[in-house]
Amino acid sequence: MSYDKELAAAKKAASLAARLCQKVQKALLQSDVQAKSDKSPVTVADYGSQALVSFVLERELPSDSFSLVAEEDSGDLCKASGQETLQRITKLVNDTIVNDGSFSVPTLTMEDVLRAIDSGKSDGGSHGRHWVLDPIDGTKGFVRGDQYAIALALLDEGKVVLGVLACPNLPLASIGSNRLHSSHDEVGCLFFSKVGAGTYMQSLDGSSPIKVNVSTTDNSEEASFFESFEAAHSSHDLSSSIAKKLGVKAPPVRIDSQAKYGALSRGDGAIYLRFPRKGYREKIWDHAAGCIVVTEAGGVVADAAGNPLDFSKGKYLDLDTGILATNQKLMPLLLKAVRESLEDTPSSL
Ligand SMILES: Nc1ncnc2c1ncn2[C@@H]1O[C@H](COP(=O)(O)OS(=O)(=O)O)[C@@H](OP(=O)(O)O)[C@H]1O
Ligand SMILES: [Mg+2]
Ligand SMILES: [Mg+2]
């Protein structure tokens, strides 16, 4: 299976969604943030991005069995209080489609937009094909004006077969811990991978793609690591204890979203550590695209017991304690350090 058509559609969908998100992030006002029942901030751009990705995939790949597992649903928008937001989303989606110029479709109505958002209600699973979408990963980073990603992957028979990560604020140059950033850094990266075909990165403005690879270091002392910006999402104490055991000298690089997987795939750092508090259930859309981007770049993604991530069980990942990503040489050392740190401080999560 080549998945060429699917990859082209996924790149187009994520790039258009990134354009919509960039526009909103620029104009972001406090009033764009709505309280959702789980209290996470959700923005006009979250819904707009999901509607747009769903619209593009359905247009580019007509199929009777379109299935999308996505983070958002239209529940809040269908309430009377959501009408104004829905109008704004509909305008944003239509403006983005018109500006792109490659679709000859009538203007989408609010009902069309609700339908597109809710076509993401699939539960996924181990049979058939399912698209997996996080319309904005790193919502907190988005609201802060920092890193976020549009993360789209395709599962076929329970395996991730392609992934695209659009990272509108990620510099095209390395963001490793030993590098000073300048405000002149060009930003906006699109990472994409297909099973067996490697990982590539291009600028969101459309430069030609370059093949990327994870760091090849086998020296843990020179391996810098990524972790969540938000300490509530991943224990910074535990990763600091692991880093100490490994002799890592550089300070952690804390950035939001699956942009961490993208940065890791091109060797900006060598390790990604994620340790949510006990009881937190990871969702497939937070890792599917990032996972293939890193593995196709030569890396390994595993849980704290060294098991590969299993995306075939529906919306949730069923895993042991946390998520680790690094290169093949460092993984055994990393797993040992993780085991020891968890034994030293069993209540750290
Ligand atoms: N308590 C808790 N623990 C672990 N993870 C959580 C938690 N709460 C939320 N989330 C998910 O984390 C996603 C954001 O990714 P990151 O943690 O990598 O970025 S960040 O540094 O926190 O911004 C974020 O994705 P988005 O909701 O798409 O932003 C969440 O799905
Ligand atoms: Mg969320
Ligand atoms: Mg997310």
Ligand SMILES: [Mg+2]
């Ligand atoms: Mg999200």
